[in-house]
Amino acid sequence: MSIKDLNVGDAIEEQKNQVGKYQPIYYAGAGGDFNPIHIDPEFGNMVGLGGNILQGLCTMSFVAKAVVDNAGGDPEALKRIKVRFAKPVKPLDTVVVSGKVVEKSDTEAKIELSADTKNGEVNVISNAFAVVRL
Amino acid sequence: MVKLVDTKFIGKKYGPTKYEVGREKIKEFAKATGDMNPRYLDFDAAEKEGRPVIAPPMFAVVYAKDVIEQMLLDRELALNLMMLVHGEQEFEFGVTVKSGDLITTEGVIKDIFNKKGKDFVIEETVSKNQNGEMTVRGLLTFVIRGS
Numbered sequence: 657m658s659i660k661d662l663n664v665g666d667a668i669e670e671q672k673n674q675v676g677k678y679q680p681i682y683y684a685g686a687g688g689d690f691n692p693i694h695i696d697p698e699f700g701n702m703v704g705l706g707g708n709i710l711q712g713l714c715t716m717s718f719v720a721k722a723v724v725d726n727a728g729g730d731p732e733a734l735k736r737i738k739v740r741f742a743k744p745v746k747p748l749d750t751v752v753v754s755g756k757v758v759e760k761s762d763t764e765a766k767i768e769l770s771a772d773t774k775n776g777e778v779n780v781i782s783n784a785f786a787v788v789r790l
Numbered sequence: 791m792v793k794l795v796d797t798k799f800i801g802k803k804y805g806p807t808k809y810e811v812g813r814e815k816i817k818e819f820a821k822a823t824g825d826m827n828p829r830y831l832d833f834d835a836a837e838k839e840g841r842p843v844i845a846p847p848m849f850a851v852v853y854a855k856d857v858i859e860q861m862l863l864d865r866e867l868a869l870n871l872m873m874l875v876h877g878e879q880e881f882e883f884g885v886t887v888k889s890g891d892l893i894t895t896e897g898v899i900k901d902i903f904n905k906k907g908k909d910f911v912i913e914e915t916v917s918k919n920q921n922g923e924m925t926v927r928g929l930l931t932f933v934i935r936g937s
Binding site for chain 1: 815818819821822823824825827829830844846847848851852855872875876877878879880881882883886929
């Protein structure tokens with residue numbers, strides 16, 4: 657089901673992202689954010705994070721991917737995206753991205769988005785939305 | 791509450807920086823984020839059809855990185871990186887970025903304010919391709935906890 661076929665109030669297809677143990681390191685190489693809180697578990701412990709945490713922008717990529725995949729896999733459909741990084745994501749977490757259509761016109765749809773870990777107990781992305789070209 | 795970051799830096803500019811988009815970097819980025827969309831990764835199909843592959847929308851973080859780094863490491867602004875977190879991020883997308891594009895990015899501090907003992911620094915980045923078309927406008931909110 658593509659966003660085109662959804663109505664206001666309908667949920668988009670939920671997406672699960674299993675964060676790899678070394679994903680923050682791969683993302684550091686790909687995205688360029690080598691902050692030690694992301695790549696060094698010892699440093700993460702020292703600053704009270706209980707280990708290293710995933711780059712927020714990597715989590716934002718999961719959210720963007722969920723929107724694109726729900727728009728028929730067309731990356732060019734994504735017009736706008738906004739997120740608030742509410743809580744850190746850790747290696748081996750499962751990030752579940754969900755959303756629902758809150759506005760729809762002939763040309764665009766607005767999707768309210770959220771992402772959770774720990775089976776919905778920790779909200780990691782809040783105050784988030786995307787605008788999709790239809 | 792003492793203001794930690796001086797509001798006189800509102801309007802300060804960074805860049806322009808340039809970034810040339812390559813398909814191997816697109817592939818590396820897509821894989822690192824667990825995104826196997828063939829629009830980014832199917833080089834064979836792209837070659838067959840005589841077109842470049844496209845970059846994921848979030849690839850904006852790669853080509854806009856240098857102007858963000860310039861602000862974070864600006865000695866005059868002197869942000870306390872130990873206390874800084876990325877609070878919010880917004881991207882507004884223009885034309886699609888493709889392998890081979892040369893992207894120019896400029897940044898500006900849009901706002902600095904203090905709320906509940908925390909400083910908020912907002913940087914806007916605007917990226918354009920080699921034809922002067924906007925590819926993305928980013929709005930980054932950094933939050934600095936008072937120490």
